[in-house]
Amino acid sequence: MQFHIANMECGGCARGVTRAIQSVDPKAIVETDPPARRVTVQSEQPQTAFLPTLEAAGFPATPA
Template sequence: MHEFQLPDMTCGHCAGVVGQTLHLADPACKFQVDLPARKVTVQSDEDRAVLAEALADAGYPPA
């Protein structure tokens, strides 16, 4: 289980992009977005660094 703080995730569109990005990095992942807290929790066998890099490349670098 990985948890990322995403300060740049501010709206529903942002959350959708984050979800798409995570599924591209690991199609089998499951995630939960907490938009008010600007946080995403990811259940994935993929390495944390790979997920963080994918999020950063999509414009949502983890804090």
């Protein structure tokens, strides 16, 4: 699954996004692309499970 995160602009943001995602699913595989503001996640959790956590962490996301 992919997310677009408009305010993920740097490596620090990418680490914050990764921590937020892995707080929902510690086994999730997360690939971030800050220049494209895109995150790819491999997880057995549904995409909707991550949206509230990302928003609470300051990284509102939209499914891409």
